Amino acid sequence: MGHNRCVSVGLVGLGRLGRQHADNLAFRIPNCRLAAVCSINPEEVEEAQAQLGVPYGYTDYEEMLRNKELDAIFIASPSSYHCDQIEKALAAGFHVFSEKPLGLYMEEALRVQEAVRRHPDQVFMLGFMRRYDRSYVYAKRKIEAGAIGEPVLIRCYGIDPAQAMPGFLQFAKSNYSGGLFLDMAIHDLDLARWYLGAEAERVWAIGGSHRYTELAQLQDAETGAALVQFAGNKMGMFVAGRNCAHGYHIETEIIGTLGTLRIGTVPEKNQVAIMDDRGVVRECANGFLERFEQAYLDEAIDFVRAILDGRQPEVKVEDGVLSTALGYACKESFETGQLVEVSTPAALCSPHKAR
Amino acid sequence: MGHNRCVSVGLVGLGRLGRQHADNLAFRIPNCRLAAVCSINPEEVEEAQAQLGVPYGYTDYEEMLRNKELDAIFIASPSSYHCDQIEKALAAGFHVFSEKPLGLYMEEALRVQEAVRRHPDQVFMLGFMRRYDRSYVYAKRKIEAGAIGEPVLIRCYGIDPAQAMPGFLQFAKSNYSGGLFLDMAIHDLDLARWYLGAEAERVWAIGGSHRYTELAQLQDAETGAALVQFAGNKMGMFVAGRNCAHGYHIETEIIGTLGTLRIGTVPEKNQVAIMDDRGVVRECANGFLERFEQAYLDEAIDFVRAILDGRQPEVKVEDGVLSTALGYACKESFETGQLVEVSTPAALCSPHKAR
Amino acid sequence: MGHNRCVSVGLVGLGRLGRQHADNLAFRIPNCRLAAVCSINPEEVEEAQAQLGVPYGYTDYEEMLRNKELDAIFIASPSSYHCDQIEKALAAGFHVFSEKPLGLYMEEALRVQEAVRRHPDQVFMLGFMRRYDRSYVYAKRKIEAGAIGEPVLIRCYGIDPAQAMPGFLQFAKSNYSGGLFLDMAIHDLDLARWYLGAEAERVWAIGGSHRYTELAQLQDAETGAALVQFAGNKMGMFVAGRNCAHGYHIETEIIGTLGTLRIGTVPEKNQVAIMDDRGVVRECANGFLERFEQAYLDEAIDFVRAILDGRQPEVKVEDGVLSTALGYACKESFETGQLVEVSTPAALCSPHKAR
Amino acid sequence: MGHNRCVSVGLVGLGRLGRQHADNLAFRIPNCRLAAVCSINPEEVEEAQAQLGVPYGYTDYEEMLRNKELDAIFIASPSSYHCDQIEKALAAGFHVFSEKPLGLYMEEALRVQEAVRRHPDQVFMLGFMRRYDRSYVYAKRKIEAGAIGEPVLIRCYGIDPAQAMPGFLQFAKSNYSGGLFLDMAIHDLDLARWYLGAEAERVWAIGGSHRYTELAQLQDAETGAALVQFAGNKMGMFVAGRNCAHGYHIETEIIGTLGTLRIGTVPEKNQVAIMDDRGVVRECANGFLERFEQAYLDEAIDFVRAILDGRQPEVKVEDGVLSTALGYACKESFETGQLVEVSTPAALCSPHKAR
Incomplete structure (x- = not known):
């Protein structure tokens, strides 16, 4: 609170948990604006845009990454996509929040770690919401x-x-x-x-x-x-x-x-x-x-605040x-x-x- | 404990609660002996005598009161008999334990109080087991x-x-x-x-x-x-x-x-x-x-101890x-x-x- | 959700509970905008405006009522003001939410009831948050x-x-x-x-x-x-x-x-x-x-929805x-x-x- | 209940748990009589005899085993004595209850098992009171x-x-x-x-x-x-x-x-x-x-009943x-x-x- 800046977020993944994140990002996070949603399912995209008033909708993740209005990417897609999507979002210069796990294999987790370490000025946060x-x-x-x-x-x-x-x-x-x-x-x-x-x-x-x-x-x-x-x-x-x-x-x-x-x-x-x-x-x-409704909300609040404060969240890639x-x-x-x-x-x- | 004397008890009333008291008095109370049982139902009397090893059985309460081996009377009969049975047992010189209530009417409660006050050297205890x-x-x-x-x-x-x-x-x-x-x-x-x-x-x-x-x-x-x-x-x-x-x-x-x-x-x-x-x-x-199994046992233990110690229990007729x-x-x-x-x-x- | 309209709210009272309402209205209520705050204490007004990004600030309640951008008034002032402030807000054509009580005296409660009944097309809600x-x-x-x-x-x-x-x-x-x-x-x-x-x-x-x-x-x-x-x-x-x-x-x-x-x-x-x-x-x-953090939030959400839906909330003035x-x-x-x-x-x- | 026979028990060990068993055996177990107590500490023996009215007292375990009035031995001595005392009591023809463990070493446990198997007509019970x-x-x-x-x-x-x-x-x-x-x-x-x-x-x-x-x-x-x-x-x-x-x-x-x-x-x-x-x-x-007051009592009740019923308890040496x-x-x-x-x-x- 007290910030005048607003963080524009693009969310990928509109399954049950993704949709919960979307509702939070759209309505319940101070200094945050849900500016884009992305899913391979166009109906999910349209519905989220209409109900939550989201200006941009995508079915192609890389296309969303080209949207220059966005500050941060919020990843709630299936686990097998996490590693790749994290790497690409970091490479494109975005702050990144990813649902757990870092990846399905140990090598993926290590790849994400490397990527995060290459971009120390971008906020990276893993969804250990507990x-x-x-x-x-x-x-x-x-x-x-x-x-x-x-x-x-x-x-x-x-x-x-x-x-x-x-x-x-x-x-x-x-x-x-x-x-x-x-x-x-x-x-x-x-x-x-x-x-x-x-x-x-x-x-x-x-x-x-x-x-x-x-x-x-x-x-x-x-x-x-x-x-x-x-x-x-x-x-x-x-x-x-x-x-x-x-x-x-x-x-x-x-x-x-x-x-x-x-x-x-x-x-x-x-x-x-x-x-x-x-x-x-x-x-x-x-x-x-x-069970974790409040935690899902508060982790997103902290992610946005970390971006505004220019600090890393407490949960680290390590x-x-x-x-x-x-x-x-x-x-x-x-x-x-x-x-x-x-x-x-x-x-x-x-x-x-x-x- | 530590007493060598043993209190001989006669119990009247062998319904559900009466029978529970009988089991306690027969087996679980130090320095206590269940010497007599009384019920208007002769089968209950016989069964209790056989199962608990009780020497005397009665279907007539006043007859039990004439048994000179007994020290104390334990009243677990229906409420309408309490007042009368308490008065008679006290008059016959026994220590008396009675289940609640003192009687069904206020006058009965007052009559019991008078009787108890007339026999200050006999223990009287009311079954407020809680x-x-x-x-x-x-x-x-x-x-x-x-x-x-x-x-x-x-x-x-x-x-x-x-x-x-x-x-x-x-x-x-x-x-x-x-x-x-x-x-x-x-x-x-x-x-x-x-x-x-x-x-x-x-x-x-x-x-x-x-x-x-x-x-x-x-x-x-x-x-x-x-x-x-x-x-x-x-x-x-x-x-x-x-x-x-x-x-x-x-x-x-x-x-x-x-x-x-x-x-x-x-x-x-x-x-x-x-x-x-x-x-x-x-x-x-x-x-x-x-719920009150332990309390029913401990009130009887205290009744017997009060007799042996020559004191009145904490629960008084008043x-x-x-x-x-x-x-x-x-x-x-x-x-x-x-x-x-x-x-x-x-x-x-x-x-x-x-x- | 799904509404494109946004309800502009003016809040009066910035004590502990008022400030909690302000935070909720500013950040956590879909289709809601905290457009004005009012308190007799100018410092409270300034602080709330700065921290919550509220465009209008007042120390005079009646002045706030003249703000034509507002749709609804949210009353969280001391109890002795409720009755009067409710009447005035209703008379000025606003939807009204008021913290309990309706007033400190029975006559005040009845006055509020009369006022509400005179404006059946405006939403009135009493803060029975439980x-x-x-x-x-x-x-x-x-x-x-x-x-x-x-x-x-x-x-x-x-x-x-x-x-x-x-x-x-x-x-x-x-x-x-x-x-x-x-x-x-x-x-x-x-x-x-x-x-x-x-x-x-x-x-x-x-x-x-x-x-x-x-x-x-x-x-x-x-x-x-x-x-x-x-x-x-x-x-x-x-x-x-x-x-x-x-x-x-x-x-x-x-x-x-x-x-x-x-x-x-x-x-x-x-x-x-x-x-x-x-x-x-x-x-x-x-x-x-x-204890009631969630309830304070959800009552405000329902108030805003009731306005958008053109219905009265379940809690009535009666x-x-x-x-x-x-x-x-x-x-x-x-x-x-x-x-x-x-x-x-x-x-x-x-x-x-x-x- | 319903048995006329009474089991005479000799107890060895009068520490905290032993004394609790002694109280139970003396007063709270139907068809049971605590006839003897044994401890290497003569004061414990005297005190238990006096307070619980126990006729026989011993400081020598083997001497107690020669008491022909006894039916059963209850072992609550330190763990290092269990194995030996169990063997001797079984060999002397007694029913045996022993506190856990069977012994301090695996070989002891197996020795006890052998002993129990050699005396299938004597009741053996291990104190798994839970x-x-x-x-x-x-x-x-x-x-x-x-x-x-x-x-x-x-x-x-x-x-x-x-x-x-x-x-x-x-x-x-x-x-x-x-x-x-x-x-x-x-x-x-x-x-x-x-x-x-x-x-x-x-x-x-x-x-x-x-x-x-x-x-x-x-x-x-x-x-x-x-x-x-x-x-x-x-x-x-x-x-x-x-x-x-x-x-x-x-x-x-x-x-x-x-x-x-x-x-x-x-x-x-x-x-x-x-x-x-x-x-x-x-x-x-x-x-x-x-915590286990009731369990300590009920295991002893079951031990005595098993003797009277001529059956083995559910908890076996195995x-x-x-x-x-x-x-x-x-x-x-x-x-x-x-x-x-x-x-x-x-x-x-x-x-x-x-x-």
């Missing part, structure tokens, strides 16, 4: 204030609602999702690094498919568990899954030497409790858009690279059954040193 | 330790499970229950006096029967609410009912000048939470025997009388629609002064 | 869907944080707040009418000042309790207060014939639980701006009048100690019939 | 009834209160505790097998000592985490520790294909919530005697052996840093086949 969720932010501040002493163990659950499984199975038959640990656990792996203040060293990951056994044929798991040893004998426990009966279960616990914090133990939908012949019932959030490296180690461990050392290639120096 | 429930005891100690400052408002819910309604309707057609406020709220009225440390002055009570409208014809209510002004501008809010969908809802809240205590907000059955397509579900206790007087004021207010002054006849001096 | 809170909206929908059968009893707590007491005492020495029931309970009285679908008939209200005894000298109470009989033997229990140790306690419970809903039992700040040597701790919201009438009845009962009939002057026909 | 806790029993029944489909992942927390740490450090300097996984996690390892209905195959365990670093010198950890792969791709996650700030944290979660059960998420002390300037606080249980084998695998993994196969020696056939 770091903007109020409860997660509050927990971080509490830890920094010493409320639980030194964090030594983190437990993260990230389980998608069972009702989304049929859609996922349909998608997974013809697309590469990255598998449970890369696709679902990546936010948790980032959170673990953030809260523990340490990098992963070794991991063992296991999993199974007991209800939807076709997942096993896709080399994937319905429910997986990983144990990670972090530097300094810190510990991480992760449950990732796609078969949560009660909704979208995102829960994080940080155990410290003097106390423990839990976020989202009951993944409640709202503040209503229903008491009826079943007992006392708390209904649950049914997906990421519902966070994406290191979380991806850990996700790949989980995936390898799950697939081989072995304990896996988390490789940190020379390129992956810590984000603190990186800048 | 005062022995660990959570209620803990709350009392916290308040005495200043945790919430001065208690100024109490809210009490006492709502029977809806599933018990058909049985109650059957009972109420041919019996006088005392009505919602005397039958259901009496424990709460006692708790209010206990926690606030003050006596009631005025009450307004209202109610309605929206699901089981036949209750209105019995001059009773399915759900009732009372607001009571206590001495010193303290306040009591009471909800009594018989139509709780989720189980047996006993909840108490004490608001003080520096904090608030709540007991039983979720009337949980146990520590299990079920997460399924309904959300996060806490199942609830389904009745007083389940507590029964004053709670009954308040219950009657609620009932009168509900029936007349008017604000009612809580009468405290001369006989009702405070329990503190009484002894 | 009706826009997601949890409250969800509860309403659940009830309409039959989740708890017929609502028969509502319990509402509205207790301000103790830490705000010193500021309130300062204010109350030289201002008329309306007293606990009108100032604090008015939202709850509206909610009771909304959820029960019935109007109040009789009330008894009591209260006391045990920590801040100076409140008694102001004819006010620190903590108050009211029992209200609604049509059809429905019941309402209200606790209003200004001395909540743990934060801002807004809790609502609706008991129906088949179930119960509770909103905000733990007035939690966020989804973080802290486990340390105190036990498991949930920190609480500390005021209305924190809701304000009837809630105020009930609040006055509570106040009278508290002051006289008597049971009070809730007067419904001829002017107060039901909102359903009103339009 | 299987008798009402919440755990309820969860088991729910699972058997299909409430969560097929159990696929279990998460168990077993963390001792930090306030017990100084005592433990004192003890551990001169005694072998077995280490975190054998000493603390053994109950959880048994529960995992019980709920999953599967045996462990592989484990990786890690841990650290961040507050009490002297634990590292004892080859032990303050907080440890283990991930276990069970047959059928089922998963177990375990946190064991001795540094819980908020009390005694025992929590168990079972994730199934159709739902999830959680037991003890908030390890609450009782049903009281305290609301004060800290927020809403639930105080926690501070140790095993408080459960102890298999849980111990898994505990040793955790310990080995923690000490070597490697993934460890859980050995199941030929002697360890499954309990289902064993009888």
Whole structure:
């Protein structure tokens, strides 16, 4: 606030999450203007333009990049496009926000890192929105204030609602999702690094498919568990899954030497409790858009402010690279059954040193 | 513990609660022996004798009172017998425990008070078991330790499970229950006096029967609410009912000048939470025997200890009388629609002064 | 969304809540433009204009009303100005949103009602924001869907944080707040009418000042309790207060014939639980701006949409009048100690019939 | 109940837990008589005899075994004595209850198993009391009834209160505790097998000592985490520790294909919530005697009934052996840093086949 400048944003990707970003960018972000939308689906483009009053519409991403009115590109396209679109937008001189992941393969993540490092004056931000969720932010501040002493163990659950499984199975038959640990656990792996203040060293990951056994044929798991040893004998426990009966279960616990914090133990939908012949019932959030609505908004606000303030956001490309490296180690461990050392290639120096 | 003496108890009443008391007295009370059982139903007597190893069985209460081996009489018979049985047991020289209420009418409560006062060397205890429930005891100690400052408002819910309604309707057609406020709220009225440390002055009570409208014809209510002004501008809010969908809802809240205590907000059955397509579900206790199992046991332990220690228990007959007087004021207010002054006849001096 | 028109709003009042409204109107409301701000304090006006990019600034309300660019007036000034400012804005042809209350006296509420009725083509909306809170909206929908059968009893707590007491005492020495029931309970009285679908008939209200005894000298109470009989033997229990140790306690419970809903039992700040040597701790919201942030936003969104759609919002002026009438009845009962009939002057026909 | 016979029990070990068992056996177990107590500390023996009215007292265990009035021996002595005392009691013809563990070393556990198998007509029971806790029993029944489909992942927390740490450090300097996984996690390892209905195959365990670093010198950890792969791709996650700030944290979660059960998420002390300037606080249980009071009682009741009924209890010696084998695998993994196969020696056939 207090800025007179306005950031013009072009958004690519108008799926469910893309459309949510579009609504936010159009109406709810101070000093921001949604000036262009892009999708390979022309109907999505037209609808967004009409409903949100967006002047420019594209079905060709590179054409949008030639629009000189734009200041920043917001990438919410399918994961397989991220790496390429980030590189091109940076090369064209734009500030870039990209949804996670940096790419579907480790090499893509490293390519993005290189591109970002080549353009230090452009803002780059990765959509680890949980770091903007109020409860997660509050927990971080509490830890920094010493409320639980030194964090030594983190437990993260990230389980998608069972009702989304049929859609996922349909998608997974013809697309590469990255598998449970890369696709679902990546936010948790980032959170673990953030809260523990340490990098992963070794991991063992296991999993199974007991209800939807076709997942096993896709080399994937319905429910997986990983144990990670972090530097300094810190510990991480992760449950990732796609078969949560009660909704979208995102829960994080940080155990410290003097106390423990839990976020989202009951993944409640709202503040209503229903008491009826079943007992006392708390209904649950049914997906990421519902649970993280505020975080999706606040990350975009911070992206715009970072551009106006001429600073980089707190979530750095290295966070994406290191979380991806850990996700790949989980995936390898799950697939081989072995304990896996988390490789940190020379390129992956810590984000603190990186800048 | 540490006593060598053993208290021999004769129990009258072998209904559901009576039988629970019998099991406790037979097996779970140190220095106590269940020596006799009495019921107008000879089968109940035989069964209890056989299963619990009780030497004496009676179908005639006065005959039991002639058994010189007994030290104490435990009364768990229907409410309409309480007053008479208490008087006779005291006259025969026994220590007496009686389930609530002291009687169905105010005069009966006063008659019992007179009888108790005539036998100051015999232990008399009224079954306000909630005062022995660990959570209620803990709350009392916290308040005495200043945790919430001065208690100024109490809210009490006492709502029977809806599933018990058909049985109650059957009972109420041919019996006088005392009505919602005397039958259901009496424990709460006692708790209010206990926690606030003050006596009631005025009450307004209202109610309605929206699901089981036949209750209105019995001059009773399915759900009732009372607001009571206590001495010193303290306040009591009471909800009594018989139509709780989720189980047996006993909840108490004490608001003080520096904090608030709540007991039983979720009337949980146990520590299990079920997460399924309904959300996060806490199942609830389904009745007083389940909720107050520990309290029923501990009140009997205290009764036996009081006898062995030669002292009176903390719950005094005056507590029964004053709670009954308040219950009657609620009932009168509900029936007349008017604000009612809580009468405290001369006989009702405070329990503190009484002894 | 989908509208091309944009509503230009002029806001009067730039206190804490006014400033929150200003931020919302400036940045977060689709099809809305904050075109003017007004306050008797010129510094507040300048600051808001600078930070929010507002073209027009006024220290004179009537001057703002002469601005022909404006479509609507948003009133967030002190309560004593509401009635007059509403009348003038309506007379000048504007759509009007006003913070509660309609006025400090019953006659003011009725004057506003008359004014609104004289301008049926202008949108008028009263800031009963709780009706826009997601949890409250969800509860309403659940009830309409039959989740708890017929609502028969509502319990509402509205207790301000103790830490705000010193500021309130300062204010109350030289201002008329309306007293606990009108100032604090008015939202709850509206909610009771909304959820029960019935109007109040009789009330008894009591209260006391045990920590801040100076409140008694102001004819006010620190903590108050009211029992209200609604049509059809429905019941309402209200606790209003200004001395909540743990934060801002807004809790609502609706008991129906088949179930119960509770909103905000733990007035939690966020989804973080802290486990340390105190036990498991949930920190609480500390005021209305924190608890109802989303509701303040959504009510403004609905106001703007109602203007664009040419319809009246769901909260009608009659809701304000009837809630105020009930609040006055509570106040009278508290002051006289008597049971009070809730007067419904001829002017107060039901909102359903009103339009 | 209904038995006329009475089981005479001799108890060895009068430490904190031993004394709790003594109180239960003396007063709260139907058809049971505490006839003898034994401790190397003659004062403990005298005190227990006097307070509980126990006729026989011993400081020599073998002397107690020569008492022909006894039917059963209850072992609550230090862990290092268990194996030997069990063997001797079985050899002397007694029914035997032993606190966990079967022994401090795997060979001891196997020796006990052999001894038990040599005396199939004597009741042998191991004190896995959690299987008798009402919440755990309820969860088991729910699972058997299909409430969560097929159990696929279990998460168990077993963390001792930090306030017990100084005592433990004192003890551990001169005694072998077995280490975190054998000493603390053994109950959880048994529960995992019980709920999953599967045996462990592989484990990786890690841990650290961040507050009490002297634990590292004892080859032990303050907080440890283990991930276990069970047959059928089922998963177990375990946190064991001795540094819980908020009390005694025992929590168990079972994730199934159709739902999830959680037991003890908030390890609450009782049903009281305290609301004060800290927020809403639930105080926690501070140790095993408080948390599992009911379970300690009910396991003893079942032991006595099993003797009277001439049957073996549900918890079999093989459960102890298999849980111990898994505990040793955790310990080995923690000490070597490697993934460890859980050995199941030929002697360890499954309990289902064993009888």
